[in-house]
Amino acid sequence: MSTETRLDRLEAQAAIADLVHAYARAVRRDEPEKVGAMFVPEGTFEVRSGQPDKAEYEVRSRYETPEALVAFLVGQKGGPHPVPLIHNLMIEVDGDRATANSMMAAPIWGTDKEVFGEYHDSFERRDGRWLFSARIYTVFPG
Structure with missing residues (x-):
C-alpha cells in the first residue's frame, strides 16, 4: 500500500471517528439542529430492537431523510434524552465509502x-467531507 493510500485511509478514519463523536455530542448536548448537516441529503436513520447475537430484529422507527430525523429530535428537545457513550468504534474505508461498527451505552438524562446497543453506520465522502449515508442503531433488550 502506498504512503498516499495509507495516509488517506488514516485521515478518513480520523474524520469518520470525529463525525461519530460529533453526533454523540450533539445528542448529549440536546442540540438536534446540528445533526442534519452530518448526513448526505438522502441519508437515513433507523432504530431497531434485537439481540446482540442474532440476525432477527424489529424496526422501531425509520427516518428517510436527515430533515425527518431532525424534526423528530427537535420535537423531543428539552426532554429526557440519551447521553451517548461510544465504545469499540471500528472503521473500514474503501475509497470514498466507509462503514463502521460501534457500541453505545447511554444513560437517559x-x-x-x-x-445499550450497537451502531452499524455507512459513510460517503462528498466534496472532501465525510458524512453519514445511513445509521442503524439496534437497541438490545434489558
Missing part, C-alpha cells in the same frame, strides 16, 4: 433509565 432526566430519568433513571439507560439504553
